[in-house]
Amino acid sequence: MSYLQAIVIALVQGFTELFPVSSLGHSVLVPAWIGGSWETLVEQSATHHSSSSFYLAFIVALHVATALALLWFFRADWIRIIAGFLRSARRSISQRAFSVEDSDERLAWLIILATIPVGLAGVTLEHTFRTLLAKPVAAGAFLFVNGLILLWGERARRQVIARSRRRERTARRHAPIAGGSPELDPPGRERVASAHRGSRSVDELEEAYESDERISQLPAKDALYVGLFQITALLAGISRSGVTMVGGLWRGLDHEDAARFAFLLATPVILAAGVLKLPSLFGSAGEHIHGQAAVGFVITGVAAYISVRFLVRYFRTKTLTPFAIYCLFVGGASVIRFGLF
Numbered sequence: 028m029s030y031l032q033a034i035v036i037a038l039v040q041g042f043t044e045l046f047p048v049s050s051l052g053h054s055v056l057v058p059a060w061i062g063g064s065w066e067t068l069v070e071q072s073a074t075h076h077s078s079s080s081f082y083l084a085f086i087v088a089l090h091v092a093t094a095l096a097l098l099w100f101f102r103a104d105w106i107r108i109i110a111g112f113l114r115s116a117r118r119s120i121s122q123r124a125f126s127v128e129d130s131d132e133r134l135a136w137l138i139i140l141a142t143i144p145v146g147l148a149g150v151t152l153e154h155t156f157r158t159l160l161a162k163p164v165a166a167g168a169f170l171f172v173n174g175l176i177l178l179w180g181e182r183a184r185r186q187v188i189a190r191s192r193r194r195e196r197t198a199r200r201h202a203p204i205a206g207g208s209p210e211l212d213p214p215g216r217e218r219v220a221s222a223h224r225g226s227r228s229v230d231e232l233e234e235a236y237e238s239d240e241r242i243s244q245l246p247a248k249d250a251l252y253v254g255l256f257q258i259t260a261l262l263a264g265i266s267r268s269g270v271t272m273v274g275g276l277w278r279g280l281d282h283e284d285a286a287r288f289a290f291l292l293a294t295p296v297i298l299a300a301g302v303l304k305l306p307s308l309f310g311s312a313g314e315h316i317h318g319q320a321a322v323g324f325v326i327t328g329v330a331a332y333i334s335v336r337f338l339v340r341y342f343r344t345k346t347l348t349p350f351a352i353y354c355l356f357v358g359g360a361s362v363i364r365f366g367l368f
Contacts, residue, residue: 028081028319032058032065037323040089041330044297045097045290045338047269047350048357049173052166054086055263056361059163069163081316084308087301088320089327094298096331097290104235104291111135130243134291140247141254141292148258149300161263167361169264174354176265177347180273184346187279235287242280242288249278257292264358267293272347286342290335 039057044050058065068082098105111131118126127133245253256274260267268289275285308320 028068028085028316030319030322032068033085033316033319033323034326036068036085037089037326038330040086040323041093041096041327042334043266044090044093045268045293045331045334047173047177047266047272047347048354049166049170049260049264049266049269051161051260051262052170052173052264052266055161055163055166056170056357059166059365060361080307083304085316085320085323087304088308088324090297091301091305092324092328093331094294094301096328097294097297097335100332100335101235101291101294103232104239105294107131107236107239108135108138108291112139130240133243134239137243137245137247137250138291138295141250141257142295144251144254145257145260145296146299148261149296163365164362166263167358167365169262169358170354171264171358171362173265173269174351174358176273177269177351177354180269180276181347181351183273184276184282187276238284238287241284245278245280252278253288254292257296266354267296269347269350272342282342282346283339286338290339 035057036054039053040050043053055069058068108131111129111133112135115127115132115135118128127136253271253274256270257267259265259270268286271289271292272282272285275288276282280288308317
C-alpha cells in the first residue's frame with residue numbers, strides 16, 4: 028500500500044463512516060473505480076483470511092480513529108451517560124431490582140439494549156458477509172438499496188408527523204378551555220456549563236442534553252428495533268449511521284435526535300470492532316504498513332471529527348434526501364460499471 032492510497036482511503040473512511048453513505052461500501056468501490064494497482068485492495072477486502080490482509084488491518088486502524096473522534100466530540104455526553112449507568116447499576120444491585128431514575132440512566136440502558144443485536148451479529152456473521160459480499164457489484168447494489176432505505180425513512184418520518192398532527196387536532200377539539208399550561212423548566216445552563224471544553228458551546232451542550240432527554244423517552248422495544256437496523260450495516264453498501272437514523276425516524280424521533288442516537292450507538296460498536304481486530308495490524312498483515320496506518324489514523328480521526336460536527340448541525344434542519352440521491356446514482360452506476368463491463 029502506497030502513502031497516496033493510504034491518504035485517499037483514510038479520507039474516504041473518515042467522511043463516509045458517519046455520513047449515511049456506507050464506509051464499507053466505499054472502501055470497496057473507490058479502489059475498484061480507480062482501477063490498476065488499487066484493485067489489489069478490493070481483492071484484499073474479500074480475503075478469507077483476515078489475519079493476512081494488510082488492507083483489512085489498515086481499515087481496522089481507521090475504525091479505531093473514527094471511534095476515538097466520536098468519543099472526543101461526545102465526551103461530555105458520554106461522561107453523563109456512563110455516570111448514569113453506574114448509578115443505575117449500583118442502585119439496582121443494592122435494591123436487587125432494576126432501577127432507573129433519570130434520563131441519563133435510561134439512555135445508557137437503551138444504548139446497551141440497542142447494541143446487543145449488532146454485537147452478536149457482528150461476531151457471528153461479519154466474516155461471512157465480508158468474504159461473500161465485499162465485491163464491487165454487490166457493494167454497488169447494496170449502496171443503491173441504501174438510497175431506497177433512506178428515502179423510505181423520510182417517508183416514514185412524514186407519516187409520523189401526519190399522525191402526530193391528527194392527534195393534536197383531536198386533542199384540541201376535546202380539550203377543555205383553560206387559562207394555559209405551566210411551562211416546564213428547561214434544563215439549567217449550570218447543569219451543562221461545567222462540561223464545556225471548547226469544542227462545543229454551552230448552548231450546544233444544553234441542546235445535546237435536551238436531545239438526550241427526548242431520546243431517553245423511546246420505549247425499550249423501539250430502541251431494540253433501532254439496534255436491529257444496525258445489523259444490515261454488515262453488508263458492504265449499507266450505511267450504519269443511515270439505517271440507524273432511518274430506524275429512529277420510523278420510531279418517531281426527528282432528524283436531529285435520530286442522528287444523535289445513531290452516532291452514540293455507533294461509538295461502542297465501531298470501537299469494539301476495531302479494538303478486537305487491532306492485533307492483526309501488529310501481526311504479519313501489518314508488517315509493512317505501520318507508517319501508512321499511522322498517517323491514515325490521523326487523517327481519518329480529523330475527517331471523522333469534522334464530519335460529526337457538520338452532521339450534528341446539518342440534521343437540525345435538513346433531511347436524508349440528498350444522501351439518498353447520491354447513493355442511488357453512485358450505486359446504480361457501480362452496478363452498471365462492474366456488472367456489465
